[in-house]
Structure formats: C-alpha cells, structure tokens
Amino acid sequence: MDAQTGIERIWQFTKAIEQAAAVGEWEQAAQLVDARSPLLMSLGAQQPPAVLARIKEILAINGRVAEAAQVAQRALGAEYQASMRATRNVSQYQRVAQF
Template sequence: MQALADIECILQLTKAIEQAVAVGEWERASQLAIARSPLIMSLSAQQPPATLSALRQIHAIDAQITEAARNATTELNSEYQAAMQATCQARTYQQVSLL
C-alpha cells in the first residue's frame, strides 16, 4: 500500500514540475525534482499493474519536460549570444566615439 501512496506522491510532484515548467519557473521545477528523486529511487523494479499506468503517465510528462528544458536552453543560449554581441558592438562604438 505504501508503494501506491509513493506513486501518487510522485505523480503529484511530476504534475507540479510540469506546471512550474509551463510558466518558466525553472528553479521551482528543479526544487520539486530534487524532492521527487528519492521517491523515484525508492521504487522497486516490480510494480503492480495498477501503478504501471501512473508510471507511464509520469514518464510521458517527464519526456515533455525534458523537451521543454531543451527548448528553453536553446532559447536562452541564443539570447545570451545576442546579448554578448550587442555588448561587443556597444564597446566598439564607445571606443570609436572616443577617437
């Protein structure tokens, strides 16, 4: 019975992570994932059929979160590169304007 309660808790934490990711709260998502990790690690390999459906749902949500994280990383890297380029251009303008 404890395993079923753990699965339900893992599912609720996974849904909370999904919500945090949806609004871009990556720090909160990370905190929730850290809280969820020991529960996942405590699961045994053999699970009753009733929990397998929840585990598949958790896995599917995790796949979506992973894709969102990949997309966010790509976007943030692009923004960082653009900001660095703008900084270099501003520095070049400042140097030229002093001549």
C-alpha cells in the same frame, strides 16, 4: 507507505514539475525533481498494473519537460549570444565615438 500512496505523491510532484516548467520556473522544477527522486528510487520492481500505468504517464511528462528544457536552454543561449554581440557593438561604438 504502500505503492499506491507512493505513486500518488510522485504524481503530485510530477504535475508540479510540469507546471513549473510550463511557466519557465526551472529552478523550482529542479528543486521538485530533487525532492521527487528519493520517492522514485524507493519504488520496487514489482508493481501493480495501476502503478505501472501511472509510471508510464510520469515518464511521458518527464519527456515533455526535458524537451521543453532543451528548447528553453537553446533560447536562452541565443539570447545570451545576442546580448554579447550588442555589448561588443556598444564597446566598439564607444571606442570610435571617443575619437
């Protein structure tokens, strides 16, 4: 597989990762990252300028997806904490209501 074909496959994976992240499908995004990784690792150090430009775009998308993942993780963490507080409150109510 030549560099241009390889980078286009990587680009397709990257766009699919970006789309999965945009709709909160983090498991799918992770699976796509796993599938894309060997392709990225197969790229040699010396690449034509067009491939290097595409790699820069891929890195920018990766950065945005990583940032979105951090935001989602914080939101899920806050939701989890709120659920745990609600559970404790319900348990406390049930203990008090039994008297």
